[in-house]
Amino acid sequence: MLSIITEKSKKILISSRFRNLIFILFLICLSVGLFEALILSPQDYLQSDSVRIMYVHVPSAWISLGIFSIIAFLSLGVLIFKNKNFVLISKSLAPSGFIFNLIALVTGSIWGKPTWGTWWAWDPRITSMLVLFLFYFLYLLSWKIFEKNKAITISSYISIIGVINVPIIKYSVDWWATLHQPSSINVLSESTIHSSMLIPLFLMTASFALFSILIFLMKYNVELIKVKNKGLDRI
Amino acid sequence: MxxxxxxxxxxxxxxxxxxxxxxxxxxxxxxxxxxVYFKSPTEIKLSQEKITKKIRVGGMVKKNSVILENEKILFIITDFRNEINVIFAGTIPNLFQEEKGVVAEGVLEDKNLFIADKILAKHDENYMPPEVKESLEQK
CATH class of the missing domain: 1.20.5 (Single alpha-helices involved in coiled-coils or other helix-helix interfaces)
Known part of the structure; x- marks a missing residue:
């Protein structure tokens, strides 16, 4: 029963129709989001226009953290239950998480120069984000240099060890004195970002998430074709 | 199972x-x-041994404390419990303002005087349009 459901959902996932739907949603979200972020949303009282970098920086950071957490969670399934499908899913998710991590670091640097007065600071938040970037790099590299079965194990271990860093990134601004500001959006308290700036922030987050899903579907499709062509039942 | x-x-x-x-x-x-990226004035006051290496001090720029004096800038960093005087010669970031966060990098002359060779402005977690800021100040 369960296998029928997963087979069916797999078919939907790799259908070009579903991919096109995601692509259209992405285009709508991105164009409305960019219009909001660049034109409709107000300047900040202190940073004026450089606040607009936030609409790329914060969603990228969220997405890269989210994707790494998902990869680590799936890798647990890979290591413990030898789930083969999870291998393909996490392998296909990694590239977009890696790119968004890079975008978060670069845009943060561009924002830091006019705001703080420096491109880079060895501050706990920024350093831990760099560590996550290195873990992504190791994860992707392990697929390239090890042969198949080894790569599955090694990459899974890299991701579940790396996920320890995720709560460190999240709470670094609360645990230590950092140059980076504490989070403005919290589940329990009111956001310290004005509502007119939250609309573009959430729209951009949605569009980046849709973009990641789109890249994931393409990668996943390629991986499935690879498995099929090689006639490998096992990965 | x-x-x-x-x-x-x-x-x-x-x-x-x-x-x-x-x-x-x-x-x-x-x-x-x-x-930690920086220490607060209180932590410096409470430290037992003399700090000679390069450190960073962070806190708020005290209101009405900024003095410009022949290419030097003097101000006070406060954490609302203790404060420390800072001397700095160089360019300050645009967002450096009184009653805003700041991080100064440099050496400690004594427990009350800090000679900075780099100033960074610290941005807080508040984001709002100028009109909202004005109406908040009027309240």
Whole structure:
């Protein structure tokens, strides 16, 4: 029963129709989001226009953290239950998480120069984000240099060890004195970002998430074709 | 419920993670002084030994404390309990303002005087349009 459901959902996932739907949603979200972020949303009282970098920086950071957490969670399934499908899913998710991590670091640097007065600071938040970037790099590299079965194990271990860093990134601004500001959006308290700036922030987050899903579907499709062509039942 | 192999794998991963988390915790605790990006004026006042190496001090720029004097800028960093005088010659970031966060990098002359060779403005977590800021100030 369960296998029928997963087979069916797999078919939907790799259908070009579903991919096109995601692509259209992405285009709508991105164009409305960019219009909001660049034109409709107000300047900040202190940073004026450089606040607009936030609409790329914060969603990228969220997405890269989210994707790494998902990869680590799936890798647990890979290591413990030898789930083969999870291998393909996490392998296909990694590239977009890696790119968004890079975008978060670069845009943060561009924002830091006019705001703080420096491109880079060895501050706990920024350093831990760099560590996550290195873990992504190791994860992707392990697929390239090890042969198949080894790569599955090694990459899974890299991701579940790396996920320890995720709560460190999240709470670094609360645990230590950092140059980076504490989070403005919290589940329990009111956001310290004005509502007119939250609309573009959430729209951009949605569009980046849709973009990641789109890249994931393409990668996943390629991986499935690879498995099929090689006639490998096992990965 | 699960086979013996699966149970062993679960135990292995849990032990592995526990070991690494504990190690990281110990390392971060030992290095706490270096992990923090800056110290507050209170922490400097309370420190027993004399600090001679390069450090960073952070806090708020005290209201009405900024003095410009032949290419030098003097101001007070406060954490609302203790404060420290700062001397700096150089370019300050645009967002440097009274009653805003600041981080100064440099050496401690004595417990009340800090000679900075770099000033960074610290941005807080508040984002709002100018009109909202004005109406907040009028209240």
């Amino acid at each position: 699960y086979g013996k192999k699966v149970r062993l794998r679960i135990i292995f991963i849990i032990s592995l993670l526990t070991t690494i988390i504990l190690s990281i915790y110990i390392i971060l605790k030992l290095l706490e002084d270096d992990v």
